[in-house]
Amino acid sequence: MTxxxxxxxxxVNIFIILGMGAAVGFLSGMFGVGGGFLITPLLIxxxxxxxxxxxxxxxxVVASSMSGALSHFRRGTLDVKLxxxxxxxxxxxxxxxxxxxxxxxxxxxxxxxxxxxYVVLLGTVGTLMLxxxxxxxxxxxxxxxxxLRRPGQHNWVHRLPLKMRFKKSKIYLSVIPVIGLGFCIxxxxxxxGVGGGFxxxxxxxxxxxxxxxxxxGTSLFQIIFVTAYTTVVQATTNYSVDIVLAFILMVAGVIGxxxxxxxxxxxxxxxxxxxxxxxxxxxxxRLAVDLVVTPDDxxxxxxxxxxx
Numbered sequence: 001m002t003x004x005x006x007x008x009x010x011x012v013n014i015f016i017i018l019g020m021g022a023a024v025g026f027l028s029g030m031f032g033v034g035g036g037f038l039i040t041p042l043l044i045x046x047x048x049x050x051x052x053x054x055x056x057x058x059x060x061v062v063a064s065s066m067s068g069a070l071s072h073f074r075r076g077t078l079d080v081k082l083x084x085x086x087x088x089x090x091x092x093x094x095x096x097x098x099x100x101x102x103x104x105x106x107x108x109x110x111x112x113x114x115x116x117x118y119v120v121l122l123g124t125v126g127t128l129m130l131x132x133x134x135x136x137x138x139x140x141x142x143x144x145x146x147x148l149r150r151p152g153q154h155n156w157v158h159r160l161p162l163k164m165r166f167k168k169s170k171i172y173l174s175v176i177p178v179i180g181l182g183f184c185i186x187x188x189x190x191x192x193g194v195g196g197g198f199x200x201x202x203x204x205x206x207x208x209x210x211x212x213x214x215x216x217g218t219s220l221f222q223i224i225f226v227t228a229y230t231t232v233v234q235a236t237t238n239y240s241v242d243i244v245l246a247f248i249l250m251v252a253g254v255i256g257x258x259x260x261x262x263x264x265x266x267x268x269x270x271x272x273x274x275x276x277x278x279x280x281x282x283x284x285x286r287l288a289v290d291l292v293v294t295p296d297d298x299x300x301x302x303x304x305x306x307x308x
Contacts, residue, residue, distance in 0.1 A: 007242035008052045014248065016046065021252025026260035027279070036061040036227075039249065040192065041118055041283050048245070050111045054101075054192060055240035058227045059250055065223040072217025079168035079214045082178065083221035086200075089179035090226035093186020098233050101191050115287050117192055122284030125199065130277035137274065169214050177208060182222060189223075190230050 002011045024039045036057050043053035072078040104110040163174045185200050200219045204210045210218075235241040 003244065003248070005048075005052075005242045005245050007056075007240065008048050008245065010047070012046065012048075012245075017245065017248045018252045020046070021249040022256035024249075025253030025256025026263075027256075027276075036189075037118075037122065037192070037280070038283060041122075041287055043245075044115075045286065050114045051105060051240045052242050052245070054114060055231065055234035056242045056246050056249070058189065058231050058234075059241070059246040061227045062224060062231065065220045065227065069217060069220040069224055072220065075217075076168075077214050078217035078221055079166055079210075080221065081164075082166045082169055082210070082214075083218045085164070085175050085178045086182035086185075086218070086222040087225050089182025090186035090189070090222050091229060093183035094190045094226050094230045094233070095186075096183075097187035097190025098230065098237065100187070101234075102237065104191075112291075114192060115291055119284050119288045119291065121188075121192070121199075122280050122287070126277045126280035126284060130274060130281065133274035133277060169210050169218075171208075171210060173208060173210075181208070182226075185222070186226050186230075189226050190234075 001014050003014045003017075004011045020039065020042050024042065027038060040050075040053045040057040043057060044050050048056075069078060101110070104113050161174060162176055163172055165172050181200065181203055188199070200222070201215055204215045204219065231241055
């Protein structure tokens with residue numbers, strides 16, 4: 001059964017798209033990530049134009065982040081003040097990212113840059129996650145204590161000016177690195193279609209020393225508004241959000257996430273991180289292969305259509 005995607009201007013098998021959405025939703029529930037860094041490459045593999053894959057993939061991130069943020073808000077593990085400061089930087093970064101997105105598209109280098117960014121980002125993050133999880137599993141096997149620096153310990157970030165007190169997180173921190181982190185995630189959201197949680201969460205824990213219990217909820221709070229803002233602006237300026245594709249992915253993703261949560265609860269943290277790292281590296285390797293392998297059709301003609 002096929003369905004026509006009006007913005008992507010092609011027909012796709014609806015069951016394959018449903019399978020993609022359900023799989024990414026399952027992984028999102030299992031690993032606690034938004035899934036934007038997975039769904040965008042998968043859509044590109046299925047020959048969805050990168051410009052559409054990036055803009056449309058963010059919709060699934062909005063849906064999953066909204067559900068997670070509400071849950072954390074009810075539990076009292078969401079720092080709204082900290083999330084708002086992150087959001088300020090994120091909105092500015094998203095605006096800059098959309099400008100970069102449009103510029104790369106106008107010079108015809110958008111597809112190449114997106115693929116290169118994904119290869120570098122997924123390769124780096126996946127390698128670091130895999131090494132950390134292997135060390136954690138070795139410590140667990142030998143019954144060695146895990147030596148982590150406490151959130152209250154300071155580094156160079158805590159010596160910066162313009163400090164603000166965040167009562168929910170129980171920290172006194174400069175707003176400069178917080179806004180900077182939000183700014184970088186905003187750019188990634190616009191250019192790559194990711195929520196950025198898989199980068200923001202480690203940065204908040206290990207760089208800013210924010211208590212782990214409020215990190216996930218606060219990250220999701222920022223991601224909701226930045227990805228929603230990016231989606232709206234992409235739809236109105238670049239006309240690259242395919243509502244039919246977005247709806248199918250969101251429905252399948254919500255269903256898949258419910259089962260992913262159940263499976264994730266049965267595995268230990270280091271095992272989950274190792275599996276996610278292998279998955280991230282596999283996606284990055286697949287994109288890297290596509291960049292170096294000679295295509296079947298060396299020359300092709302693409303109709304611009306609605307992309308003018």
